[in-house]
Amino acid sequence: MRTSIATVCLSGTLEDRLDAAAAAGFDGVEIFENDLIASSSSPESIRARTRDLGLSIDLYQPFRDAEGAPPDRFAxxxxxxxxxxDLMARLGADTVLVCSSVAPDTIGDDALAAAQLRTLADLAAERGMRIAYEALAWGRHVSTWDHSWEIVRRAGHPALGLCLDSFHVLSRGSDFAGIRSVPGEKILFLQLADAPRLAMDVLQWSRHHRLFPLQGGLDLAAFTQAVLDAGYTGPLSLEVFNDVFRQADPHRTAVDARRSLIALASGLNGGADGALTPAPALDGIAFTELGVDPSSAPEMETLLRALGFAHTGQHRSKAVQLWEQGAARILLNAGAPSPAEGSAAIRAFALESTQPEQSARRAEQLLARPLPRRRRQSEADLTAVAAPDGTEVFFVRTSPAGWHDDFLPTGETAAGAGITGIDHLSLAQPFDRYDEAALFYRTVLGMADDEAGEFAAPFGLVRTLAIRDPGRRVRIALSVPVLRRGEWAPAIPHPQHLTLATSDLAVTAAALRAAGVETAPIPGNYYDDLDARLALPLALRGKLHSLGAMYDEDERGQYLQLFTPVVGGRVFIEIVERVNGYRGYGFANDPVRMAAHRAQRLRKEVRD
Amino acid sequence: MRTSIATVCLSGTLEDRLDAAAAAGFDGVEIFENDLIASSSSPESIRARTRDLGLSIDLYQPFRDAEGAPPDRFAxxxxxxxxxxDLMARLGADTVLVCSSVAPDTIGDDALAAAQLRTLADLAAERGMRIAYEALAWGRHVSTWDHSWEIVRRAGHPALGLCLDSFHVLSRGSDFAGIRSVPGEKILFLQLADAPRLAMDVLQWSRHHRLFPLQGGLDLAAFTQAVLDAGYTGPLSLEVFNDVFRQADPHRTAVDARRSLIALASGLNGGADGALTPAPALDGIAFTELGVDPSSAPEMETLLRALGFAHTGQHRSKAVQLWEQGAARILLNAGAPSPAEGSAAIRAFALESTQPEQSARRAEQLLARPLPRRRRQSEADLTAVAAPDGTEVFFVRTSPAGWHDDFLPTGETAAGAGITGIDHLSLAQPFDRYDEAALFYRTVLGMADDEAGEFAAPFGLVRTLAIRDPGRRVRIALSVPVLRRGEWAPAIPHPQHLTLATSDLAVTAAALRAAGVETAPIPGNYYDDLDARLALPLALRGKLHSLGAMYDEDERGQYLQLFTPVVGGRVFIEIVERVNGYRGYGFANDPVRMAAHRAQRLRKEVRD
Structure with a gap:
């Protein structure tokens, strides 16, 4: 299937947008009128540029307030x-989008609308062009796809057909099964946009919050399939108005956009059109690589030792240490700066894949940026791609001859402090990458949303999204400050963290205490509130209080959390005990944890 | 009237928030439960701190899901x-806010709700405390103030009364005249919040978009007066959930908050409680001071000369030049860095006030930050305050012995190029200061909103608000990028600009051309679209095209705009001709103008 993207989805000058669309592999574009008007390039030069870039101009849009115009305005x-x-002829575009009128003086008369569209279609036909008529969800009189179809049918003009837009149909919750009975040749264009489910004015929702397919909560697959079933043969085209994408690097956004269409297409027509290698099952996190400044390395080593880890291996060629305990493996890299953007501390992680090569193939099909394979003699050949924030994602199968063999054994063995493995990773995301990251993990790794939230932290709102594989072996929590950017709120990204699972938090806490590590000081007010809210068993209450742990529960079980200090301003370790199958992440405790970390830092500054 | 503020209005630790509230002059605070829970200070130490700061704790809030609980949950x-x-006793607070239940299992039975609230009021009364019951606009069964009053009346308990919140009442458009008949002593607390008029889910509207009084579109004055008329004697207390304020400097936010109450109070009870010096009439902009880098000064001087200005004066003690033409006076300061934040280029402006001292007194009453008076012998005594973004605002009365006399005449006279005066100032605002700036200009200067807009610029959305004095002598356009903060969009603030009025744009354009100044290159696509949309008279069309001018019109008249290049990346000058009483600002043309400026810069970079 051909793919297309409206220039309004992207940021920058019109030239920036065209270049980005071509580089991401789109076949065509919709030229959004305002982008052309602001461009210093003539239509002829835009036409030449798109031709040179291998792009077709699939649509010119929008043409507003046409049908239903009072007769004296229709001239x-x-x-x-x-x-x-005439402009389209100069551009080399042959289809124009006419969206249903919103002007207050629009007349609600289907016969008039059909007659006027017929007149306009005559003008188009004279030039060998076509008009695609679309019902805006907030159109004055025409706001549903079936109403627009009724008018097009009534007009009965060969140069007039429908433009269908997933957002306008799905945002209203309209039944779209009937689209299958529209003759395919009368559907001239298909625009796709997803969106989160929001309870707000549909115009504002559409103008600010649209997303690429599979990034939101609308059923794009079912809708698109219905349009294909009708016999539509044009491109799958994206039309997304999004405040973040409007100001983000258009090259990144365009790749994100194409990824959404590749993933969407793979599920259409029974997979006949865009077969995608299935995502192999994941078996857990093989290792996590933490990047710390050389000056913070000793503190992190002390912390790992206090947590019962042993420095079991030293990389054959790089300044990277392997630390192990149970199934938890941490690479400590105090060397080169992190490839991740900003000061992200989790610079890489490796996923245990049942079929690493297949995982990598799928990632490549979904436009994940491949990372150069780095191997020396006697080093394992690791396949890796970059996540949207730059974090390196490796696909491995841990075995004696595998990646583990890159490390020379030191002979140390772990003292142990109850740690059994890696529970999850918490990746603070750059602002521009949040929805892109969610789509990446969902599609490339075949993961699904687990829990989403938004909470008021001491320095502003934070949005979180936890994603997991079907078997709950790999969990990743994404977070982003919704609005943090003034001169007061900390400008640096909030720290990332690695969450370790323990079989007994008391054992781990005792080990930390014995090693002189002070965990983040959870305030007494927190426990007072916990007591007021929940009548916890006395033993549990005592355990939480004495360990300085935080607590959450769901309908299944309990969650106990402990936090190390933040190392180097960039990373901390959380230790959790899941009891009776608790499935959450304790997000509601995050504001208190953030305040505790801040209090701990302020105290340390006073001490120092 | 006493003033109070909920800690949730502010950012930072609880201590940061208390300090900010006290510094801004509030009498008391509402302690928001989550802020206390996250605090590392005990209730006793918070009590001591508020006492030391001279703050009372007027309310503890919120207590959720109390009334209507199924009997088995009520224990x-x-x-x-x-x-x-018990916690409140430790804090020294005597009133708790109970908000109407939202839990799905809440029972909708007024008799049950009244009985349960009576039971809770007994508990409060035992401790000498009180319960203030509030209807949330999205309460499960109780969502209007009169319903909450019906339940309180039914309960008939001396320790139980109402909490009234302007947002919950006004957001629903409820009639509030009946509040006057509620016995004053049964209104235990009054919370005030304004909000912009938005069509969205009321819960999201409330949690993210509340504003301080007079910053939004709700009629706070009428509502507050009704509550006072009922006999309410407690504090005017602010409870504002706002995404920006949550992450902005709490000291600045607290001052902004107090300013809103001072302005609100001055209009209550016929002005008996908070008399405020009236805002004197303004007669125009006496001068505008532009700050440019020393390296950009020659370019700006060339530009001013090209525009027909003369360098008429040199400041007696500072490296500041006076440039004049008609009633337009520009101070050019290539010296000390601008006191404004960021790289704001309009570092000061002076307003012609009919009573400068009175203007200054009002500004002081409204907590404007006074700037140190700088005068030397034989220099005028200028009264100035800082606007929220740091811009210096002077109040002057231009006269022979006034500020003008600080400049030694150079003897130059203006060649003239049609410029008659300063039309308006366009101040790009720091993100955190936008609503604060609007309130500042409205209250301190007695100005009113003129036109608000939001447009999609090439690098992201931009929001604008034009404010003017009643006589349309002073116009200020504020703008802010709604979301610009990723790594792609330009990180620097967009340039500020000064708009000059011309009696004939053709004359000014000819002068610029003669001097070799290229104005911002408006693309041909813009004129094609103009021609498609409007059938302009041939002469006007020709004039626009030949001048490279942009065009707007309203129901009164026409607006012709021309733009100089951006000087030093920070400032440009717009020249406008208003025909037949056009009243707008041409905001819709801004995206094209921004793209033109970008194209001009890129061309210059290629040339250089």
Whole structure:
């Protein structure tokens, strides 16, 4: 299937946008009128540029307030349409989008609307062009796809057909099964946009919060399939108005956009059109690589030793240490700066894949940026791609001859402090990458959303999204400050963290205490509130209080959390005990934890 | 009237928030439960701190899901209430806010709700405390103030009364005249919040978009007056959930908050309680001071000369030049860095006030930050305050012995190029200061909103608000990028600009051309679209095209705009001709103008 993208999805000058669309592999573009008007390039030069880039111009849009115009205003509509059709001829575009009128003086009369569209279609046909008529969800009189189809049918003009837009149909919760009975040749264009489910004015929702397919909560797959079933043969085209994408690097956004269409297409027509290698099952996190500044390395080593880890291996060629305990493996890299953007501390992680090569193939099909394979003689060949924030994601199968063999054994063995493995990773995301990251983990790794939240932290709102594989072996929590950017709120990203699972938090806490590590000081007010809210068993209450642990529960079980200090301002370790199958992440405790870390830092500054 | 503020209005640790509230002059605070829970200070130490700061704790809040609880859950509610009342005793707070229940299992039975609230009021009364019951706009069964009053009346308990919140009442458009008949002593607390008029889910609207009084679109004055008329004698207290304030400097936010109450109070009870010096009439902008880097000064001087200005004066003691033409006076300061934050280029402006001293007195009453008076012998005594973004605002009365006399005449006279005066100032605002700036200009200067907009610029959304004095002599356009903060969009603030009025744009354009100044290159696509949309008279069309001017019109008249290049990346000058009483600002043209400036810069970089 051909893919197309509206220039309004991207940021920058029109040239920036065209370059980005071509580089991401799109076949065509929709030229959004305002982007052309602001461009210093003539239509002829835009036409030449798109041709050089291998892009077709699939649509010119939008043409507003046409149908239903009071007769005395319609002459101006015709005049405007002639001018725009002439412009399209210069551009080399042959289809114009007419969206249903919103002007207050629009007349609600289907016969009039059909007659006027017929007149406009005559103008288009004279030039060998076509008009695609679309019902805006907030159209004055025409706001549903079936109403727009009724008018197009009534007009009965060969140069007039429908434009269908997933957002306008799905945002209203309209039944779209009937689309299958529309003759395929009368559907001239298909625009796709997803969106989170929000309870707000549909116009604002559409203008600010649209997302690429599979990034939101609308059923794009079912809708698109219905349109294909009708016999539509045009491109799958994206039309997404999003405040973040409007100001983000268009090259990154365009790749994100294409990824969404590749993933969407793989599920259409029974997978016949865009077969994608299935995501192999994941078996857990093989290792996590922490990047710390050389000056913070001793503190992190002390912390790992206090947690019962042993420095079991030293990389054959790099300044990277392997630390192990149970199934938890941490690579400590105090060398080169992190490839991740900003000061991200989790610079890489490796996923245990049942089929690493297949995982890598799927990632490549979904446009994940491959990382150069680095191997020396006697080093394992690791396949890796970059996540949207730059974090390196390796696909491995841990075995004696595998990656583990890259490390020379030191002979140390772990003292042990109850740690059994890696529970999850918490990746603070760059602002521009949040929805892109969610799509990446969902599609490339075949993971699914687990829990989403938003909470008021001491320095502003934070949004979180936890994603997991079907078997709950790999869990990743993404977070982003919703708005933090003034001169007061800390400008640096909030720290990332690694969450370790323990079989007994008391054992781990005792080990930390014995080693002189002070965990983040959870305030007494927190326990007072816990006592007021929940009548916890006395033993549990005592355990929490004495360990300085935080607590959460769900309908299944309990969650006990302990936090190390933040090392080097960039990373801390959380230790959790899951009891009776608790499935959450304790997000509600995050503001208190953040305040505790801040209090701990302020005290340390006073001491120092 | 006493003033109070909820800690949730502010950012930072609880201590940061208390300090900010006290410094801004509030009498008391509402302690928001989550802020206390996250605090490392005990209730006793918070009590001591507020006492030391001279703050009372006027309310503890919120207590959720109390009334209408199924009987088997009510024991837990009582237990929780006892714990919170004990906590309040430690804090020294005597009133707790109970908000109407939202839990799905809440029973909609007024008799049950009244009985349960009576039971809880007994618990409060035992400790000499009170319960203020509030209807949340999204309460499960109780969502209007009159319903909450019906339940309180039914309960008939001396320790139980109402909490009224302007947002919950006004957001629903409820009639509030009936509040006047509620006995004053039964209104235990009054919370004030404004909000912009938005069509969205009321819960999201409330949690993210509340504003301080007079910053939004709700009628706070009428509502507050109704509550006072009922005999309410407690504090005016602010409870504002706002995404920006949550992450902004709490000291600045607290001052902004107090300013809103001072302005609100001055209009209550016929002005008896908080008399404020009236805002004197403004007569125009006496001068605008532009700050440029020394390296950009020659370019700006060339530009001013090209525009027909003369360098008429040199400051007696500072490296500041006076440039004049008609009533337009520009101070050019290539010296000390701008006091404004960021790289704001309009570092000061002076308002012609009919009573400068009175203007300054009002500014002081409204907590504007006074700037040190700088005068030397034989220099005018200028009264100035800082606007929220740091811009210096002077109040002057231009006269022979006034500020003008600080400049030694150079003897130059202006060649003239049609410029008649300063049309308006366009101040790009720091993100954190936008609503604060609007409130500042409205209250301190007695100005009113003129036109608000939001447009998609090439690098992201931009929000604008134009404010003017009643006589349309002073116009200020504020703008802020809604979301610009990723790594792609330009990190620097967009340039500020000064708009000059010309009596004939053709004359000014000819002067610029003669001097070799290239104005921002408006693309041909813009004129094609203009022609498609409007059938302009041939002469006007020709004039626009030949001048490279942009165009707007309203129901009164026409607006012709021309833009100089951006000087030093920070500032440009717009020249406008208003025809037949056009009243707008041409905001819709901004995206094209921004793209043109970018194209001009890129061309210059290629040339250089």
């Amino acid at each position: 101006a509509v015709e005049r405007r349409m002639r001018a725009k059709l | 837990a509610v009582e237990r929780r209430m006892r714990a919170k009342l």
